[in-house]
Amino acid sequence: MVSNNMEGEEMTEPGMRTKADLLAETERAWIALNALLGSLTGEQMTTLKDHAGWSVKDHIIHMVYWERTVLYFLQGKPRHEGLGVDEALFMSGDFDKMNAVVQQQHKDEPLADVLAQFRSTHHEMLTLLESLSDADLQKPFRRWRPGEAGEGEGPKLIDLLDGNMGGHFAEHLEWLQTLVGKTV
Numbered sequence: 001m002v003s004n005n006m007e008g009e010e011m012t013e014p015g016m017r018t019k020a021d022l023l024a025e026t027e028r029a030w031i032a033l034n035a036l037l038g039s040l041t042g043e044q045m046t047t048l049k050d051h052a053g054w055s056v057k058d059h060i061i062h063m064v065y066w067e068r069t070v071l072y073f074l075q076g077k078p079r080h081e082g083l084g085v086d087e088a089l090f091m092s093g094d095f096d097k098m099n100a101v102v103q104q105q106h107k108d109e110p111l112a113d114v115l116a117q118f119r120s121t122h123h124e125m126l127t128l129l130e131s132l133s134d135a136d137l138q139k140p141f142r143r144w145r146p147g148e149a150g151e152g153e154g155p156k157l158i159d160l161l162d163g164n165m166g167g168h169f170a171e172h173l174e175w176l177q178t179l180v181g182k183t184v
Contacts, residue, residue, distance in 0.1 A: 018134050022158055026166030033173045035184040042111050050179045057114055059172050061106045064117050070164045071125050
């Protein structure tokens, strides 16, 4: 299980130490999230709003772009580009502002396009993960990107990935279940 915020900057609990653990947790969360999404109509995904004014579609967009941040990270690209925000905003650590920018940039995208991006980004991330070893996943964040701003070594790669994949999906699944009044 995971303790994290919406951007996955927290650490996983000690049980997640291997690539197999990461992939299994991510798969469980992905299946459950997609089961919920598959039970909803397009109207439910676009008209129901949570306390912050976000629709199901907005939550999906949010998950797409945060997963893209780690995809970009592993491809050697700046994470802020994956999120689609400027570097100064990303480096500010103001997640509420970053999330608001992403939501505003993509709020008018058709639901079908958002769902396609969700699937394709996740597939691309899983494909990229195939090349990583357990040892790779245990390396601290800064060993991968020493020039990235921030203090200390940063979280282990496995924790960064989980916080933007399986852990993030599980977190949003709970919120979406509350929003739509369904559980899976």
